[in-house]
Amino acid sequence: MxxxxxxxxxxxxxxxxxxxxxxxxxxxxxxxxxxxxxxxxxxxxxxxxxxxxxxxxxxxxxxxxxxxxxSCTNCKQPSRMGHRMEGEKKFRYCKRCGVSQ
Ligand SMILES: [Zn+2]
Missing domain, CATH: 2.30.30.30 (SH3 type barrels.)
Known part of the structure; x- marks a missing residue:
């Protein structure tokens, strides 16, 4: 989700x-x-x-x-969200501007 x-x-x-x-x-x-x-x-x-x-x-x-x-909290655009692992943690990030949220 x-x-x-x-x-x-x-x-x-x-x-x-x-x-x-x-x-x-x-x-x-x-x-x-x-x-x-x-x-x-x-x-x-x-x-x-x-x-x-x-x-x-x-x-x-x-x-x-x-x-x-x-909608991304950073670029305020509806965007696709990606997930990436940083160490043990999973982060969600905006595929448009790349900012984690
Ligand atoms: Zn964004």
Whole structure:
């Protein structure tokens, strides 16, 4: 999995194509991610008390990891991420500018 929670990603497919947002949740089993403000759907909340109106909240629906691309924190461009080993540690780096992150 090349995406981490908190990564800025750009949506490259679907109705929110072109938008960017931060990853808020990763579903490893299904290969999906939730991105802040992306692919929102309205969910009705039941009223907590009787006589109260149920409210509608907007919840991000997870989208396929293949529909997003990680944005580099250095060059701010959506780019492919590579991995390299430095000693025992594995680093992720931007294939565009080469900066580890
Ligand atoms: Zn970069």
């Amino acid at each position: 090349k995406i981490k929670k908190g990564d800025q990603v750009k949506i490259i497919a679907g109705k929110d194509r072109g938008k960017t947002g931060a990853v808020i949740k990763i579903f490893e089993e299904t290969g999906r991610v939730s991105v802040e403000g992306i692919n929102l759907y309205k969910k009705r909340m039941r009223p907590k008390k009787q006589g109260q109106k149920g409210e509608t909240v907007q919840v991000p629906r997870p989208l396929s990891i293949s529909n997003v691309m990680v």
